Amino acid sequence: MKDDHKPMRWLRFILHTSALILLAACSGSGPRADLVILNGAEPESLDPGIVTGQPDIRASGALFEGLTRYDAKTGEPIPGLAERWDISENRKTYTFHLRSNAVWSTGEPITARDFVYSWLRVLAPELAAEYSGQLFFIKNAEEFNTGKLTNAALVGVHALDDRTLRVELHSPIPFFLSLCAFSTLAVVPQSHIEKHGDRWLSVQPIPCSGAYELVEWRLNDRIRVRKNPRYWDAANTRNSVVDLLPVSSPNTALNLFLKGEADIVWDKTLVPVELLDALRQRPDFHSFDYIGTYFIRFNLTKEPFKDVRVRQALALAVDKRRLVERITRGGERVAESFTPPGTAGYAPPAGLGYDPARARRLLAEAGYPGGKGFRRFDYLMNSAAGGGAKIDEKIGVELQAMWKQELGLDVELRTQEWKVYLASQRQLDYDTCRSSWIGDYNDANTFLDMFMSNNGNNRTGWKSERYDELVRRANQQPDPRERERIFQSAEMLLLREETVVAPIYFYAGFFAFDTNRIEGIWPNIIDQHPINAIGRKK
Amino acid sequence: MYFLKRILTLLPLTLLITLLAFVLVRVSPGGPFDKERAPASPEIEKQLRAKYHLDESWPRQYLRFLGGAVRGDLGPSLKYRNHNVTDILLQGLPVSALLGTLAFGFAMGLGIPWGVFMAVRRGEGGDHTAGFLALLAVCVPGFVIGPLLVMVLAIKLDWFPVALWASPWHAVLPTMALGLFYAGKISRLLRESMSGVLHLEFVTAARARGVGNPALLMKHALRVAILPVVSYSGPMLADLLTGSFVIENLFQIPGIGVFLVNSLQNRDYPMTAGLVMVFAVLLLTLNLLVDLLYVKLDRRVKLE
Numbered sequence: 001m002k003d004d005h006k007p008m009r010w011l012r013f014i015l016h017t018s019a020l021i022l023l024a025a026c027s028g029s030g031p032r033a034d035l036v037i038l039n040g041a042e043p044e045s046l047d048p049g050i051v052t053g054q055p056d057i058r059a060s061g062a063l064f065e066g067l068t069r070y071d072a073k074t075g076e077p078i079p080g081l082a083e084r085w086d087i088s089e090n091r092k093t094y095t096f097h098l099r100s101n102a103v104w105s106t107g108e109p110i111t112a113r114d115f116v117y118s119w120l121r122v123l124a125p126e127l128a129a130e131y132s133g134q135l136f137f138i139k140n141a142e143e144f145n146t147g148k149l150t151n152a153a154l155v156g157v158h159a160l161d162d163r164t165l166r167v168e169l170h171s172p173i174p175f176f177l178s179l180c181a182f183s184t185l186a187v188v189p190q191s192h193i194e195k196h197g198d199r200w201l202s203v204q205p206i207p208c209s210g211a212y213e214l215v216e217w218r219l220n221d222r223i224r225v226r227k228n229p230r231y232w233d234a235a236n237t238r239n240s241v242v243d244l245l246p247v248s249s250p251n252t253a254l255n256l257f258l259k260g261e262a263d264i265v266w267d268k269t270l271v272p273v274e275l276l277d278a279l280r281q282r283p284d285f286h287s288f289d290y291i292g293t294y295f296i297r298f299n300l301t302k303e304p305f306k307d308v309r310v311r312q313a314l315a316l317a318v319d320k321r322r323l324v325e326r327i328t329r330g331g332e333r334v335a336e337s338f339t340p341p342g343t344a345g346y347a348p349p350a351g352l353g354y355d356p357a358r359a360r361r362l363l364a365e366a367g368y369p370g371g372k373g374f375r376r377f378d379y380l381m382n383s384a385a386g387g388g389a390k391i392d393e394k395i396g397v398e399l400q401a402m403w404k405q406e407l408g409l410d411v412e413l414r415t416q417e418w419k420v421y422l423a424s425q426r427q428l429d430y431d432t433c434r435s436s437w438i439g440d441y442n443d444a445n446t447f448l449d450m451f452m453s454n455n456g457n458n459r460t461g462w463k464s465e466r467y468d469e470l471v472r473r474a475n476q477q478p479d480p481r482e483r484e485r486i487f488q489s490a491e492m493l494l495l496r497e498e499t500v501v502a503p504i505y506f507y508a509g510f511f512a513f514d515t516n517r518i519e520g521i522w523p524n525i526i527d528q529h530p531i532n533a534i535g536r537k538k
Numbered sequence: 539m540y541f542l543k544r545i546l547t548l549l550p551l552t553l554l555i556t557l558l559a560f561v562l563v564r565v566s567p568g569g570p571f572d573k574e575r576a577p578a579s580p581e582i583e584k585q586l587r588a589k590y591h592l593d594e595s596w597p598r599q600y601l602r603f604l605g606g607a608v609r610g611d612l613g614p615s616l617k618y619r620n621h622n623v624t625d626i627l628l629q630g631l632p633v634s635a636l637l638g639t640l641a642f643g644f645a646m647g648l649g650i651p652w653g654v655f656m657a658v659r660r661g662e663g664g665d666h667t668a669g670f671l672a673l674l675a676v677c678v679p680g681f682v683i684g685p686l687l688v689m690v691l692a693i694k695l696d697w698f699p700v701a702l703w704a705s706p707w708h709a710v711l712p713t714m715a716l717g718l719f720y721a722g723k724i725s726r727l728l729r730e731s732m733s734g735v736l737h738l739e740f741v742t743a744a745r746a747r748g749v750g751n752p753a754l755l756m757k758h759a760l761r762v763a764i765l766p767v768v769s770y771s772g773p774m775l776a777d778l779l780t781g782s783f784v785i786e787n788l789f790q791i792p793g794i795g796v797f798l799v800n801s802l803q804n805r806d807y808p809m810t811a812g813l814v815m816v817f818a819v820l821l822l823t824l825n826l827l828v829d830l831l832y833v834k835l836d837r838r839v840k841l842e
Contacts, residue, residue, distance in 0.1 A: 045619050052575060128585035130571075133578025146581045201620045219618065219626055221703065221792035245702075247790050255688065255700035256790075419568030419805050426572065436574075456576025 033224065033243040035518075035534060038253045040267030042220055042246035046201050048186035049122045050129050054438075054527070055267060057183045059244050062225050062531045064186035065210040067096050067115070067165070068177050072533035075442065075524035077177040081110060081187060081209065081232070082165070091172035091478050098163040104207035105228040110187055112159035117190045119157050120144075134184040134440065137176065137475075139168040172478040174345060175443035182441060186210075211237050211532035220246055225531075238520055238535030254279075257512055264518060266511040266529065268330075273391060276329050284514045287331035288523030291340045291439035292507035293447070294332075296379075296399075298500060301428050301461035304374065308499055309366040314432065315352045315502035316359035317406040318399065324505050327394045331510075335503035338495055339447040339487075342525050345480050346444040349488045351495035351503060356406040363407050371408025377431035378414040382421040392434050395504070425459045435459075438507070442526050444487045445475060451494055451501075462500045467493050544826050552818050553604075559814035560600055563807055570616040570805040590616060592807070603811055612812030617804040623812035626797060631816070633703065634781030634793035640713040641778050642771075645720035650767070652721065653728025654756060657763075660733050669729070675722025680784045684715040688788075701790040712789045716782055720774055724767050732763040765836055772828030776821040 043056035048064040051057050069080035082096040102110040119138070122129045123145045136142040139156030143149035156168030169176060179185060189200075189207035196203045206214055211233065212225035223244040227237050245262065247253045253270035256262040265271070271279065279285045296318075298311045305311055320334040333341075337348030360370075368374040379399060381392045393415065400411040411432075416424060424430050437457075439446040450457040452468045470490035477483040494500050509527045520534040570592075571583050587593045591602060606613050612623035652668060659665040691711060692700045698710050735741065741759055749758075781795025794813065801809035 042618075044617055047620060050619060052573065125581065125585045126589070128577075128582050128589050130573065130575065130577040130582060130586075132582060136578060142579070146579050198614065198620060199622070202625070218792055219621065219629060220786075220790075220796060245790070247701075249787050249790070251685065252701045252788060252790050255693065256702070259693070259700050261700065261702065417568070418803060419570075419572050420566075421568075422572035422574065423568040426576070456578075456580065459576075 033241040034239040034536065035242045035264070035531070036262045037242065037244050037531070038247045038256060038262045038265045038267065038270055039223075039244040040246070040269060041248055043223070046214070046217065046223070047188070048183040049118065049127060049188060050131070051183050052130050055244075055246070058266075058529075058531075059223050059225075060183050060186070061210065061528075062212040062242070062244075063206075063208045063210045063214055064183070064188060066180050066182070066186040067098075068180040070181050070524075070526070070528040070530055072520060072530045073522045073524065075526040075528050077181045080181065082180075085177075091174075092169045094167045094169070094176065095160075096165040096167070098165065099232050100163065101232045102209075103230050103232075104189060104209060105213040105230050106189075106205055106207040107230060108207065109162070110209055111162045112165040113162070114187050114190060115165050116157050116159050118187045119185065120152050120155060121188070121193075122184055123155065129184070131184045131440075134179055134182055137169050137171055137173050137179070139170050171475040173443075173445070173475055174480060174483070175441050175445070178441045178443070211530070212242065215241075222246070227532075231532075233532070237532040239532075242531055264511065264513040264521065264534070266513075266521075268507070268510045271330070271510050271512075273329075279512075280329075280331070285510070285512050286523065287508045287510045289333065289340070289342060290507060290509040290523075290525050290527040291343055291442065291446075292436065293335055293338055293340060294434075294436045294504045294507065295335065295338065296502040296504065297425070297430075297433045297435045297460050298502070299428050299430055299432070299461055300500065302431060304366070304368070305377075305431060307366045308497075309362040310368070311499040311502075312352060313359040313363040313366070313407060314403060314409075315499050316355045316362070317402055318502060318504065319354050319402060320504050321354070323395055323398055327398065328391060328505060328508075331508040332505040333508070335505050338491060338501060338503045339444045340439075340506045340525075343439070343444050343447070344442040346484050346487060348444075349492050349495075352499065359406060371410075374409050376410040376412055378412045380414045380416065380421065380424060380430035380433035382418045382434070383415045396434065426456075428459070428461050435501070436507075439526065444484075444491075445471070448474075448487055448490050448494070460500050462498065464493065464498065467498075541830070544829070548819075548822050548826070551822060552815065555818040556603075556811055556815045557600065560603065560807070560811045561596070563802060563805065563810045564596065566805070568805055570807060572805075590614065590808075603808065607812070607815060612815070613808035615801075615806055615809050617801070617806040617809065623809050626809070627794065627812065627816060630781070630792060630794035630797060633791060634786070634795055635779045637709065637712055637716065637785075637791060637793060638775070638778030638781065640709055641717035641720065642775055644713050644717035645724055645774070645778075646771075648717070649721040649724025650728060650760075650764075652725035653767075654732060654760065656725060656729040657732030657736065658756075660729075665729075668725070672722040672725045672729075675718045676726065680715055680719065680782065681788065683718055684711075684785060684788045687711050687715050701788070703789070703791045708789075712785050712791060715788070716778065716785045720778070723774075724770070727766045727770060728763060731766045732759060735759045735763040738762070761835065765832065768831055768835060769828055772824045773821065776817070776824045779820060780817050 039059060040055035043059050044053060045051050045056060046060045046063060048060045051060045065080045067080055067082035068077035071078045081098055081102045083099045084097050086095045098112060104110055119135060121127055122132050123135055123141055125147055132145045140149055140154045144152060144155050158166050160166055187209045192207050193200045208228055211228055211231045213228045215224040215226045217223045225242050227240040247270060250270050250272040253265050254272055257265050298305050300306060324332050324334055336350045339346060339348040341348055379396055381396050384390045396413045400413055403409045403411050425433060437447060449455060449471050451462060452471055453463040467490055470486055474483050474486040477486060509523060513521060517537055519537050521529050571586050577583050591599060603613060610624060614622045615626060656665045656668045688700055688711060692698050699708050702708055736759055744758055781793040783795045783799040786793045786795045798813045801813060
């Protein structure tokens with residue numbers, strides 16, 4: 001009899017455990033979505049006014065639309081909530097005409113006043129939107145954002161009536177329609193936001209202006225969206241329920257994809273680099289070019305990097321081809337320029353290239369023949385997050401070897417945790433440093449304005465009035481040919497004459513999906529893939 | 539009296555721990571608003587700091603945090619700007635706690651028989667084999683065991699899902715990956731204490747009285763030998779309930795372990811302070827409970 005006690009206890013334990021497991025089951029809900037997308041890191045927000053990261057922008061873009069939207073194939077701006085627009089002769093005034101069938105997912109009409117509210121909200125100092133700069137081409141927008149101007153009526157965006165919006169720019173930039181498709185400029189529901197404040201995305205029903213409405217957003221679990229039947233183009237939405245899963249481990253992402261638990265992986269950080277060679281052979285893995293540059297920053301406030309010949313020598317000694325072929329291996333192109341080729345209306349000029357002999361000569365001219373007398377300097381980089389691919393560190397090691405071998409210089413690799421690295425960059429506490437930049441919109445300006453003297457992204461200590469003037473002039477130039485020419489001179493100044501940065505390679509975008517089952521997703525240079533265009537093959 | 543004293547020390551201890559977390563995360567270089575893309579103007583960062591009261595003095599900020607905590611409001615997350623820390627905790631903690639409980643059950647269910655087996659077979663071949671396996675379980679970290687389990691049980695055999703948190707089946711692999719270390723640890727603790735106890739007088743006396751039944755004998759001996767496991771189980775449970783970064787990350791589980799690590803990396807000050815506070819309260823309470831349980835199990839221990 002007594003012998004039974006122990007087995008009984010274990011049985012009870014097992015029953016309890018199973019009950020608990022069943023409880024766990026209840027936390028997962030609903031059937032599988034039509035489309036499961038591995039979206040990369042957990043979005044910091046879905047509020048289009050404050051999102052900055054790509055996973056955030058992609059998720060937010062499904063919920064909120066702007067005057068224009070991205071063409072799924074080309075990434076070019078096409079009519080969104082505005083059905084058409086008129087552009088003034090001097091290309092500084094845009095008049096947008098909203099669709100008569102533009103309504104919120106809750107049924108109320110979307111008006112021009114909603115756009116005025118949404119844009120002024122982004123510019124309002126209280127929101128502290130980090131991407132408010134996207135609106136700075138609008139008259140008085142920057143002044144209003146920085147508090148120099150408090151009268152919102154002076155900002156160049158006005159509702160002429162319910163369906164007409166007039167926008168005045170201070171420069172005739174050619175990419176304004178592209179900006180209108182960017183999250184920051186999407187329309188958001190005024191009364192809902194004013195009622196619920198910062199937590200407006202947690203209170204249902206949320207009035208959405210995009211192709212989808214939000215069903216649930218559980219941090220680190222999933223974002224589930226459902227087709228918005230009131231969306232003006234709902235007839236062409238190709239799926240009804242979509243899950244966006246935040247996954248940060250590349251191996252987990254690969255497992256989920258290979259087991260069919262996810263249909264699409266579209267974040268390049270989710271591809272295990274160790275397996276790239278094998279994965280690139282698969283028919284369901286696709287790589288494509290987009291506008292992003294991996295480069296080295298030099299700190300121009302420190303000796304001996306104040307001497308341009310030193311910077312040129314370092315840039316010339318980097319064998320970029322070797323880095324692309326041996327380390328990144330994802331189809332990246334060697335970067336001869338800072339602005340990637342393919343950027344709209346712009347042919348980037350060639351930078352310095354690879355020429356170790358010239359590098360040695362320049363270093364000798366600067367007073368360091370064979371690297372003699374050159375102090376030991378550091379190459380700063382960030383540590384790989386979450387055990388990801390250590391591409392940065394591998395490139396650091398290669399650079400260290402190249403600079404030692406070709407120029408006789410001693411480099412110390414300094415790895416810092418992400419936020420510390422960013423702070424060091426900002427405070428110019430480095431000699432040379434790993435850097436990267438992804439274009440926000442398809443125009444050379446998104447790459448070139450960052451090195452203007454007072455731009456927070458400059459982070460090299462370089463201040464050139466000539467450069468500032470060139471970029472300003474380019475943006476005031478209505479003639480596209482002439483504008484291109486001015487930007488080219490600016491880039492020549494940046495790369496050849498002053499060598500503030502040394503570009504290494506252009507990023508390759510990467511996504512995984514089975515072309516036999518999924519369609520409606522195309523590679524494009526701005527790496528934007530509207531979810532409503534993606535569907536299963538019948 | 540003793541119990542009361544212990545409870546009274548909980549409060550200052552929790553305060554001290556949160557104060558440390560509060561200060562340490564602030565003195566570390568880099569801030570919550572350092573991003574690859576600088577805000578459009580320096581004013582925006584100023585506005586952000588003002589919005590989240592980071593422009594106030596530290597003591598003021600700490601008092602603000604405590605004031606909120608008393609009302610159950612741990613403040614907004616600086617990283618996830620549409621969420622506040624309390625919401626995030628309420629969403630993630632139950633998941634981590636459930637997984638932790640499962641892993642706790644798994645570790646106890648496997649570790650105790652394992653330890654008893656080794657103690658009874660002490661010095662024999664079975665002890666050596668089981669001992670080696672226990673050593674492996676303790677030494678091989680979760681980020682090795684986890685992927686191995688996934689490779690064999692999920693990919694090769696297709697018995698369980700590779701990741702996510704949606705059905706009972708999804709809980710099996712993470713439970714094993716998380717619990718195996720603790721099972722090994724428990725078995726090793728128990729082996730030592732049990733071997734000692736089996737030679738104690740009361741066991742010999744019981745034998746002499748004619749208790750020949752090995753199972754019954756085990757029951758007597760286990761009651762004493764389990765004590766080190768009991769005292770270990772407090773911190774272990776606290777550890778398990780609060781989630782594991784590695785396992786949650788690997789299996790894409792929406793728990794709280796990932797947030798603790800990420801909040802530090804993101805310099806999400808309110809999130810770090812809030813999580814540390816909750817973890818501290820959990821750990822201190824569980825330790826107290828273990829001490830109480832000790833008295834129940836071993837009459838020699840008195841509360842004083």
